[in-house]
Amino acid sequence: MLTIREATTADCNLINTLASIVFPATYKNILSPEQLDYMMEWMYAPENIWKQITEEGHVYFIAYWDKTACGYLSVQAQEKAVFHLQKIYVIPGFQGKGIGQFLFEQAIKYIKEIHPEPCLMELNVNRNNKALHFYERMGMKKLGEGDFPIGNGYYMNDYIMGLELWN
Template identity: 85%
Template sequence: MLTIRKASTDDCNFINTLASIAFPATYRDILSPQQLDYMMEWMYAPHRIEKQMTEEGHVYFIAYLNGEACGYLSVQPQENAIFHLQKIYVLPSFQKKGIGQFLFEQAVRYIKEIHPEPCLMELNVNRNNKAVYFYERMGMKKLREGDFDIGNGYYMNDYIMGLELWN
């Protein structure tokens, strides 16, 4: 049975642990080991996750399959009825079980709950990530692309994809 719960700041270390499994598995064939290490610290150090939650408006959710943590997501409000799906990851051992769709649907449901008017959900996805096809199946469209300087000489080479949400 799939369940989901909203995370709290008490979960920062746990989210870091989940990310240390899911994030490198997702990007090991796309990014250098050095960039992976840099991005793990930049995005997933427990104190960074806490800052995302307490200062930047990120709301995290953790998914469970039969009581075992299997993935996570984070949504952040932006400006003018735009929400950003910052993170959506399924642990490798749980992939191909519908958990990605479950997480995606939770993000949509959450945004609609807190913003009942029409809005846009965006996300960034690496242009070489096979998840692009998943997001297209979920109804997202490529809106634009960019190369974003994240520091230390590294860039995120992404598509920005979007999905219009209506209640």
């Protein structure tokens, strides 16, 4: 049984634990070990997750397969009618069970609940990430691409993708 709940600041360690499983597995063939370590600290140290939730407006959701946490997402309002799907990940052992689509649909549902007018949901995806095909299947289109500096001499080499949302 697949369920989802909104995360709170009490979930920072859980999100960190999930990320420590899925993030390296997702990017091990794309990023250097040094960049992986840097990005894990930058995005997923519990204190940085706490800051994202309390100061930066990220809203996290955690998906459960029965009672086991199996994935997560976060959404952040960018502008009046633009929302950014910051993170969407499924633990490798749970991939292929429809959880990614479930999380993606939850992001859309959440955005439509807080913003009933037409808007844009964007996300960045590494140009070499196999998830690109998943996002295209979900109806997202490439809007552009860029090499975004993230500090320490590292870049995110991403496509920017978007999906128009209507109620």
